[in-house]
Amino acid sequence: MKSNKFNLPDSNGFFGEFGGKFVPETLMYALEELENTYNELKDREDFQKEFYSDLSNFVGRPSPLYFAERLSNHYGSGSIWLKREDLNHTGAHKINNTVGQILLAKHMGKKRIIAETGAGQHGVATATVAARLGLECHIYMGAEDVKRQSLNVYRIKLLGAEVHAVDSGTATLKDALNEALRDWVTNVDDTYYIIGSVTGPHPYPMIVRDFNSVVEISKIIKKYKTDYNQLPDAIVACVGGGSNAMGIFYPFIDIPETRLIGVEAGGNGVSTGEHAAPLNDGTPGVLHGARSYLMQDESGQIMDTKSVSAGLDYPGVGPEHSWLKDIGRAEYVAVNDDEALKAFHEVTELEGIMPALETAHAFAYLETLMKELPDTANVVVNVSGRGDKDINTVAKIDGIEF
Ligand SMILES: *Cc1c(COP(=O)(O)O)cnc(C)c1O
Numbered sequence: 001m002k003s004n005k006f007n008l009p010d011s012n013g014f015f016g017e018f019g020g021k022f023v024p025e026t027l028m029y030a031l032e033e034l035e036n037t038y039n040e041l042k043d044r045e046d047f048q049k050e051f052y053s054d055l056s057n058f059v060g061r062p063s064p065l066y067f068a069e070r071l072s073n074h075y076g077s078g079s080i081w082l083k084r085e086d087l088n089h090t091g092a093h094k095i096n097n098t099v100g101q102i103l104l105a106k107h108m109g110k111k112r113i114i115a116e117t118g119a120g121q122h123g124v125a126t127a128t129v130a131a132r133l134g135l136e137c138h139i140y141m142g143a144e145d146v147k148r149q150s151l152n153v154y155r156i157k158l159l160g161a162e163v164h165a166v167d168s169g170t171a172t173l174k175d176a177l178n179e180a181l182r183d184w185v186t187n188v189d190d191t192y193y194i195i196g197s198v199t200g201p202h203p204y205p206m207i208v209r210d211f212n213s214v215v216e217i218s219k220i221i222k223k224y225k226t227d228y229n230q231l232p233d234a235i236v237a238c239v240g241g242g243s244n245a246m247g248i249f250y251p252f253i254d255i256p257e258t259r260l261i262g263v264e265a266g267g268n269g270v271s272t273g274e275h276a277a278p279l280n281d282g283t284p285g286v287l288h289g290a291r292s293y294l295m296q297d298e299s300g301q302i303m304d305t306k307s308v309s310a311g312l313d314y315p316g317v318g319p320e321h322s323w324l325k326d327i328g329r330a331e332y333v334a335v336n337d338d339e340a341l342k343a344f345h346e347v348t349e350l351e352g353i354m355p356a357l358e359t360a361h362a363f364a365y366l367e368t369l370m371k372e373l374p375d376t377a378n379v380v381v382n383v384s385g386r387g388d389k390d391i392n393t394v395a396k397i398d399g400i401e402f
Pocket of ligand 1: 093239240242311356
C-alpha cells in the first residue's frame with residue numbers, strides 16, 4: 001500500500017521488541033502462506049483496483065473530513081475536524097479491513113471464514129463480506145458481549161453467519177480470540193481467519209493497519225498543506241486493539257508536527273485497576289500470538305478488564321502501538337466510562353452525530369486537549385463508528401427500559 005520511511009514490521013514481524021509470531025507449529029505455515037500472498041498481491045494493480053472499487057462501491061468511501069463547528073465553539077478555541085468512518089457501510093471503520101482480507105481469502109481459495117468479535121462490529125463486518133461472496137462464516141463472541149450487543153448478534157445471524165458464544169474466562173473479546181485461534185488450528189486448510197484489529201501474530205498487525213490506512217488519509221495531509229499551509233496539530237483516536245487509530249496514525253508517523261493521541265478505556269478509573277488501558281497501566285508480555293503491552297498480574301495471568309464499551313474491552317493492544325509508545329512518537333491517555341458517556345451525549349446534541357461509545361472516548365479527551373492547544377489549532381478526531389449499536393447500553397444507564 002503506502003510506502004513509509006518507518007518501514008516496520010521487520011521480516012520477523014517485530015516493531016522494536018513488540019509483535020512477532022508466538023503460535024503453535026501448525027499455524028506457522030498458515031501465517032507464512034498469508035504473508036506471501038499479501039506481499040505478492042498488495043502492490044499489484046489488479047488487486048489495488050479490486051480493493052478500491054469495493055471501498056468506493058460497497059463501503060461508500062471516501063468518507064468526508066467534516067468541520068464540527070458547534071463542538072469547536074463549545075470548547076472555545078481551536079478547530080475540530082471529524083474523520084467520518086461512522087458513515088461507512090455497517091457503521092464503523094472495521095469494514096475497510098474485512099473488505100481487504102476477504103479478497104486475500106478469495107485469492108487463497110479459502111471457502112470458510114472465521115472471526116472473533118467484541119462489540120459485534122467486526123462480526124457484522126465479517127459476516128457482511130462473507131455473505132457478499134457466499135462463503136461459510138463463523139463468528140466467535142464472548143457470552144457477555146452476546147448479551148450486551150444483542151442487536152449485532154442478530155444482525156450477524158441475519159447475514160447468514162453462525163455465532164458461537166464463548167463462556168470461558170470473562171466471556172469477552174480475549175476469550176473469543178482464543179476460541180477463534182483454536183478453530184483455526186483445527187481447520188487451517190480450508191479456513192481463513194479474519195482478525196479484526198492490529199493484534200495477533202505477524203502478519204496481521206501489518207495487514208490490518210494497511211487496510212485501515214486507506215488512501216484518502218493522505219488526502220487529508222495534502223488538504224491541510226494546500227488549504228491551511230499546515231498539518232493537523234493533533235490526531236485523536238480511541239484504542240481498543242488499535243486498528244482505527246493505527247490506520248490514521250500510520251501516514252503521520254514520520255510527520256513530527258502532528259501529535260498522535262490514542263485514548264484507551266479507563267473504565268472506573270486507571271487507579272482502580274478496573275479498566276482496559278494496557279498502554280497506561282500494563283506491562284509487556286505475550287498474548288494471542290504477539291508481544292505487546294498487556295494487563296497481567298505478577299504471575300502473567302491476564303487480568304479482567306472493565307469498560308462501558310465492548311469494543312475497547314480488551315486486555316491487550318496492537319504491537320505497533322506498544323512500539324510507538326516506547327519510542328515516544330504517540331501519546332496514550334485514558335478516559336473513564338462516565339467521561340465517555342458525557343461526551344456521547346454532548347457530541348450527539350451539538351453535532352447531530354451519535355458516536356459509538358468507543359469513539360466517545362476519543363471525543364471525551366478533547367476536554368483536556370483543547371485547553372492545552374492554541375486557538376489556531378486544528379485537531380482531527382477519528383470517528384471510528386456510529387452509536388446505533390450502543391443505544392440499549394446508554395438507555396439502560398439513563399434508566400430507560402424499552
Ligand atoms: C471495534 C471498534 C473499536 C476498537 O477497535 P480498534 O481496533 O481499536 O479500532 C473502536 N470503535 C468502534 C466503532 C469499533 O467498532
